[in-house]
Amino acid sequence: MxxxxxxxxxxxxxxxxxxxxxxxxxxxxxxxxxxxxxxxxxxxxxxxxxxxxxxxxxxxxxxxxxxxxxxxxxxIGATPNGAKLQQAWMEIAVPQCGYCQAGQIMSATALLDANPQPDDADIDAAMAGNLCRCGTYIRIRRAIKNAAAKSA
Amino acid sequence: MRRGLGIFVAVLVVVALGFAGWLYLGRNPLGFAGGSTVALASYQGATVTGAPTALAFADLVKRGEYLTHAADCQACHTAPGGAPFAGGFAFNMPFGTIYSTNITPDKETGIGNYSDAQFLAAMHRGIRADGEKLYPAMPYASYSLMTDADALAIKAYLFTLTPVKAPAKSNQLSWPFNQRGLIALWNVAFNPDERFRPNTGQSPQWNRGAYLAEAMGHCGECHTPRNFAFALDNHDKFAGALTAGWRAYNISSDKTSGIGDWSDADLYAYLATGHANGHGGAAGPMGEAADDSLSYLTPDDTHALVAYLRSIPARASDLPRTVTTAAPASYKEGATAQANMRGEKIFAGACASCHDWTGVSPVTGFATLTGVRAVNDPSATNVAQTVINGVSRKTADGKIFMPAFGGGYSDDDIAAVANYVTARFGAKGADLTAKDVAALKQQAAQQSKEAPNG
The missing domain is CATH 3.10.20.30 (Beta-grasp domain)
Known part of the structure; x- marks a missing residue:
C-alpha cells in the first residue's frame, strides 16, 4: 500500500x-x-x-x-497560475480536439511558476515536448502570454 | 660491410625478441598482481572456483546455471529478439561479420552431440567438435582459465535447455581472415591454455574476484584494449576500449579516467544492479552484462569483484574528470543554443521532459545525466548509441526504459543532440557529424536493427 x-x-x-x-x-x-x-x-x-x-x-x-x-x-485550477491559464485558455478558445490540452496547461503552469514573464524562446524551450496534432501552438503561445500579462 | 650486416641482424633479433617478450607479458591478465601463484590443487585458501558456498550442495545443473550467468554466455549467444542461447548474434568487425552459434542442445544445429572432452576443447582451446578452430570472438582465451569442473557444470546446464533448431549463419569475412587455419598461430601466441592459478600473496576474496572477472565474466574482452592481432593487451589492462560501436570505459583504479574515485558502495551497486546513483546506468552491451550476468551474482561474489577491481593498476585514458555538478535550471545558461541551436531544439522537445535542463531527472535516478561517464566522454560514442538504440532493460527494480530514436531522427539530429548533451552536462562537448553517427549505427548494427521503440 x-x-x-x-x-x-x-x-x-x-x-x-x-x-x-x-x-x-x-x-x-x-x-x-x-x-x-x-x-x-x-x-x-x-x-x-x-x-x-x-x-x-x-x-x-x-x-x-x-x-x-x-x-x-x-x-491545477486551485493554483494561481493554473487558474489564470485556464481562464486565458477559455478566452481565446485554445483547444481544437482537446486531447493534448491537459498536458499543455500543466507544462504552461510550470513555466509561469518558474518564469512569470516568458518570451517566445522561453515558451519554445518549455513547451517543445508537448505535441498538438491539431496545431493549436499559436493559440497556446498567445494564451500563455495573455495569462502572463495578467500577472504583470 | 659484413660486420655492419651482422650488427643489423643482431639488432633485428633483439627487437624481435623484445617484441615477442612484450606480447608475452601482455597476454597474462593476472600478471599485474605479481607475487607467486600456485596450482589450484595446492592452494590452501578458501575455494575460489565453482559456484558460491550457498549453492555448494545444489545439484550440478543449478551450479551450472549460476556459472552460465557468471560467464555471461547468453549475451553473445542470443540474437536480438531471438531464442536464448540459439546464437545468431552478429559481431561487426573491421574485416567482416562473425555470428555466434547455437549452444542449445539441438543435435543437428546446436551442441547436443558434444562430448565432455569436445566441450572442454571449445571452452579452453577454441576447437569445435569437428576439429575446426573457433574465432577468438568466442572468448576462449579467457575461458581457458576456467576449471574443467566449472566448464562441465555449464555444459550440464546448457544440456537442460530446450533444443532450438537454428543453423549457424555463415560469417562474412574478407581474406585472409576467412582462413580459420591461421588461428592456430594466434592461439600459440595468445592463448596459453592454462587454468586459473590462485595468487598466494592475495586474499581468497581477491582470488575469487579474479576468477570471476577473468575466467568467468571476461571483463577484459570489452574493457581491455587490443593489440594489432586483436588480442587483449594487458599492459593497459581495463583501460577501456571500443567494442561493437560502444565504448567500454576505463575500469582501472585511475581516479580521473577510471573508477578510482567511486566508493565501494557505488561500485557494488553498479555491478549488482547496473546502476549507481550519481554515476548513471549501464546501457548497450554493459546493460546486457548487468541483466544477463552480473545481477545474478551473490553479494559475496559481487564484493569479491569489487575487491579485485580495486587492485587493478591505474591507467590514465583520454577521459576528462567527470563533472558532478548539475547544469543551470534555465536553458539560457550553461551550454546554449548559440553554439548548437539544432541540438537544443531537439533536447527541448524529446529529452528535457525526463532529463531536465539541469540533467537531474525528476522522474528517476536512472535518467539523471549529471555525473554519468558517457556524458563526460568527449567522443559522445555511448550518448549517441543510447540515443540511437534507446534503453530497454528489465531489472529487479523494474523496467528501465528510454525510447530508441535511431529510426525517427536523422543522423544530423542525433549528432546535434549528442553534441549538445555532452556540452551541457559533461566536461567537454563532442563534435559528432552525421557521418560519425552513421558509422556508429553500422558498428552496433546487431543492436539497432531490432531495438524496440516503445
Whole structure:
C-alpha cells in the first residue's frame, strides 16, 4: 500500500511499485483528465506536476514518487497560475480536439511558476515536448502570454 | 660491410625478441598482481572456483546455471529478439561479420552431440567438435582459465535447455581472415591454455574476484584494449576500449579516467544492479552484462569483484574528470543554443521532459545525466548509441526504459543532440557529424536493427 498526495489530498493506493503513475491516476484514482498518448515520454499529454516540476506520468513509476506532492489537471485550477491559464485558455478558445490540452496547461503552469514573464524562446524551450496534432501552438503561445500579462 | 650486416641482424633479433617478450607479458591478465601463484590443487585458501558456498550442495545443473550467468554466455549467444542461447548474434568487425552459434542442445544445429572432452576443447582451446578452430570472438582465451569442473557444470546446464533448431549463419569475412587455419598461430601466441592459478600473496576474496572477472565474466574482452592481432593487451589492462560501436570505459583504479574515485558502495551497486546513483546506468552491451550476468551474482561474489577491481593498476585514458555538478535550471545558461541551436531544439522537445535542463531527472535516478561517464566522454560514442538504440532493460527494480530514436531522427539530429548533451552536462562537448553517427549505427548494427521503440 502506497500513500500519495494528489491535489492536496492524501490517497492510499494498493498497486505494484512499478506501475506508471499515469495508470494509478486514471485507473485507481479515477483522475482521467490526464491522458495517455505515446507511452514513451515523447508527446506530453500525460504531464502532471511532481513537487512542482512537470513530469511525464507514463514514465514515472509510482514507487519512485515518494512523498513528493502530485498535482494533476483536476487540481491545477486551485493554483494561481493554473487558474489564470485556464481562464486565458477559455478566452481565446485554445483547444481544437482537446486531447493534448491537459498536458499543455500543466507544462504552461510550470513555466509561469518558474518564469512569470516568458518570451517566445522561453515558451519554445518549455513547451517543445508537448505535441498538438491539431496545431493549436499559436493559440497556446498567445494564451500563455495573455495569462502572463495578467500577472504583470 | 659484413660486420655492419651482422650488427643489423643482431639488432633485428633483439627487437624481435623484445617484441615477442612484450606480447608475452601482455597476454597474462593476472600478471599485474605479481607475487607467486600456485596450482589450484595446492592452494590452501578458501575455494575460489565453482559456484558460491550457498549453492555448494545444489545439484550440478543449478551450479551450472549460476556459472552460465557468471560467464555471461547468453549475451553473445542470443540474437536480438531471438531464442536464448540459439546464437545468431552478429559481431561487426573491421574485416567482416562473425555470428555466434547455437549452444542449445539441438543435435543437428546446436551442441547436443558434444562430448565432455569436445566441450572442454571449445571452452579452453577454441576447437569445435569437428576439429575446426573457433574465432577468438568466442572468448576462449579467457575461458581457458576456467576449471574443467566449472566448464562441465555449464555444459550440464546448457544440456537442460530446450533444443532450438537454428543453423549457424555463415560469417562474412574478407581474406585472409576467412582462413580459420591461421588461428592456430594466434592461439600459440595468445592463448596459453592454462587454468586459473590462485595468487598466494592475495586474499581468497581477491582470488575469487579474479576468477570471476577473468575466467568467468571476461571483463577484459570489452574493457581491455587490443593489440594489432586483436588480442587483449594487458599492459593497459581495463583501460577501456571500443567494442561493437560502444565504448567500454576505463575500469582501472585511475581516479580521473577510471573508477578510482567511486566508493565501494557505488561500485557494488553498479555491478549488482547496473546502476549507481550519481554515476548513471549501464546501457548497450554493459546493460546486457548487468541483466544477463552480473545481477545474478551473490553479494559475496559481487564484493569479491569489487575487491579485485580495486587492485587493478591505474591507467590514465583520454577521459576528462567527470563533472558532478548539475547544469543551470534555465536553458539560457550553461551550454546554449548559440553554439548548437539544432541540438537544443531537439533536447527541448524529446529529452528535457525526463532529463531536465539541469540533467537531474525528476522522474528517476536512472535518467539523471549529471555525473554519468558517457556524458563526460568527449567522443559522445555511448550518448549517441543510447540515443540511437534507446534503453530497454528489465531489472529487479523494474523496467528501465528510454525510447530508441535511431529510426525517427536523422543522423544530423542525433549528432546535434549528442553534441549538445555532452556540452551541457559533461566536461567537454563532442563534435559528432552525421557521418560519425552513421558509422556508429553500422558498428552496433546487431543492436539497432531490432531495438524496440516503445
Amino acid at each position: 502506497l500513500t500519495l498526495t494528489v491535489n492536496g489530498q492524501s490517497r492510499d493506493v494498493d498497486v505494484p511499485d512499478d506501475m506508471p503513475l499515469l495508470w494509478v491516476l486514471r485507473d485507481h484514482l479515477s483522475l482521467v483528465g490526464t491522458k495517455y498518448g505515446c507511452g514513451v515520454a515523447q508527446c506530453g499529454v500525460c504531464t502532471v506536476h511532481v513537487a512542482g516540476k512537470p513530469v511525464r506520468s507514463c514514465q514515472l513509476l509510482v514507487g519512485d514518487v515518494g512523498t513528493r506532492p502530485i498535482v494533476t489537471i483536476e487540481g
